[in-house]
């Protein structure tokens with residue numbers, strides 16, 4: 232059994248539920264034990280680092296300190312989200328490279344009764360763990376439904392192969408690990424030239440037009456290669472390419488319909504798991520047509536029944552007033568779309 | 570204005586000029602890890618590798634030259650750090666191993682502290698995100714989108730509502746934020762952290 236301490240990250244409980252569900256299926260079949268970091272907190276994504284350095288690193292390091300103190304017979308900390316992975320890795324690496332940072336962060340952690348000695352953990356991304364620990368042979372041996380005939384664009388994005396402080400990847404800009412993994416599932420893997428290009432990151436929130444262009448580039452390239460779908464390894468990439476594909480289409484007057492799914496969803500399918508348990512049906516650009524190519528029926532969409540608290544959405548306590556009216560308007564608009 | 574801090578003569582050394590590296594050193598020491606900023610050889614590989622270069626006021630290379638020249642106001646007003654998408658293309662290609670993306674983070678936080686940015690969209694987004702984390706210990710996707718769009722891009726809402734609805738109906742956005750158990754511990758850590766700075 233391969234044991235890992237597991238840092239899920241916020242998206243796994245929300246927008247990336249398909250990733251979480253398919254991962255738990257895949258982990259079971261591959262005999263991986265994942266012990267979640269107790270009471271883990273958000274890693275700060277790419278936002279806290281822009282605000283204030285020591286709090287940003289202390290936020291990340293709280294997770295490292297808890298994980299390192301958690302006995303699971305391993306010091307390997309695995310994250311499925313690229314941004315979480317990089318933040319955890321960055322904190323561990325820089326606290327060692329710059330002892331002054333390590334000292335300051337530990338001074339802050341001490342206020343919560345914690346301490347982290349850099350280097351205590353090995354920080355790993357899920358793809359790295361699957362390819363390098365579990366191994367392609369073992370993965371291949373579990374395939375009962377080869378994805379024969381499915382054309383896949385493997386998309387890794389930025390933050391997993393770069394900056395790669397521990398030199399774990401075959402290449403920083405053109406690594407083939409994800410290609411190989413999809414290949415052993417029996418899929419037809421296209422040699423996707425933009426495999427480590429940027430999905431736009433938080434630009435979809437703050438400078439949408441910049442993000443649309445980056446999204447367009449990726450989606451149109453996959454389309455040109457006649458991919459049936461694109462696989463991602465990161466909740467932020469999946470969100471940008473899936474949820475904002477429609478907006479990008481409207482912006483450019485294009486009509487792309489490229490399904491964007493997590494690589495673990497295809498692993499689960501190949502391992503014989505049904506489409507619903509593999510998290511299909513949650514994507515906004517439907518993967519139905521792609522699944523039909525391998526004779527898999529897509530699950531019916533879930534009935535929509537969002538329940539709202541009558542007094543509106545809870546917000547962080549400060550600034551509540553300033554945003555109060557906006558909050559109601561937000562509810563209203565979403566309700567109109569019903 | 571731009572020429573306030575230029576080279577000054579060293580004592581006694583007639584021809585030798587010594588640059589005023591105060592700003593460069595300040596940025597370098599406020600950056601996590603060892604920034605290698607002073608090692609930049611102005612080769613331009615970073616700008617040539619950058620997917621956002623076209624939207625930037627200055628390429629990373631130009632910005633680092635401005636840091637060396639002590640052009641504080643111009644650097645802090647530049648949109649360059651805000652257009653950086655942290656793709657790390659430049660970082661793996663830089664021959665001098667300058668931690669370029671981390672320097673961008675440092676410049677953003679310096680601009681926020683000095684209230685020197687042209688457009689408050691990005692700083693507000695980051696602050697909103699951080700507010701959520703400080704209150705709950707987790708980020709809150711729907712609250713984030715709702716608050717943010719309303720303040721800055723109200724006209725995008727009708728289009729966005731479709732997306733929001735899709736996310737809600739496929740239960741991909743949480744209605745309620747989850748709060749970590751030890752939120753008090755996290756708050757104590759962050760409160761202490763805010764009193765600390767990386768200077769040396």
Ligand code: SF4
Nearest residue numbers: 609610612613615663
């Ligand atoms: S690539 Fe590195 S050395 Fe070259 S200009 Fe950019 S920061 Fe300087």
Ligand code: SF4
Nearest residue numbers: 619653654656657659
């Ligand atoms: S990390 Fe930032 S500056 Fe460097 S190439 Fe990417 S977007 Fe450009």
